[in-house]
Amino acid sequence: MIHRGQEPSKARANAVHFALGARTAWHYHGLGQTLCIVEGLALVQSRGGKILEGHPGDVIWTPPGEEHWHGAAPDHFMTHIALWETDDVDRLDHVTDTEYAGPRTRDLFGSTVVPVRHAGVSAGMPAARVRLPVSESVV
Structure with a gap:
């Protein structure tokens, strides 16, 4: 754990290292992650979306209540810093091998989990801040 806020703060920050192919179970956070x-x-x-690939420098936001999982690719280790508020996390079923092997995308608008900054943004350029509610689609 990197940070656990003292009351009244409920902020949490963890550095999490995943081995090749390791992943969380399906879960959701009451205030997002x-x-x-x-x-x-x-x-x-x-849940129900394509698998979004995240690369070093990417920041990905999952909305409150959005069922999701995250982990490493089968041929890569992965480390991320997870930020969330409160301990309101509901763990659900395990991710099946079939779900884990599903179609992938780097498409910003192809998933309800949303990258809020791309690794390709170069120094000196403003980072795009994008947060889309799950119910919203972008045409």
Whole structure:
């Protein structure tokens, strides 16, 4: 654990290292979660969506109540910093091998989990801040 806020703060920050192919179970956070990809290749999926690939420098936000999982690709280790508020996390079923092997995307708008900054943003350029509610689609 990097940080656990003292009351009244409920902020949490963890550095999490995933071995090749390791992943969380399906879960959701009552106030959402932000993942800052530090190294390796991250896989993040919201229930029913494509698997989003996250690379070092990417910041991915999952909205409150959004069922999702995250982990490392089968051929890459991965480290991310996870940020969330409160201990309101509901753990659900395990991610099946079939779900884990599903279609992947780097498409910003192809998933309800949303990268809020791309690794490709160069120094001196403003980072795009994008947060889309799960119910919203971008045409």
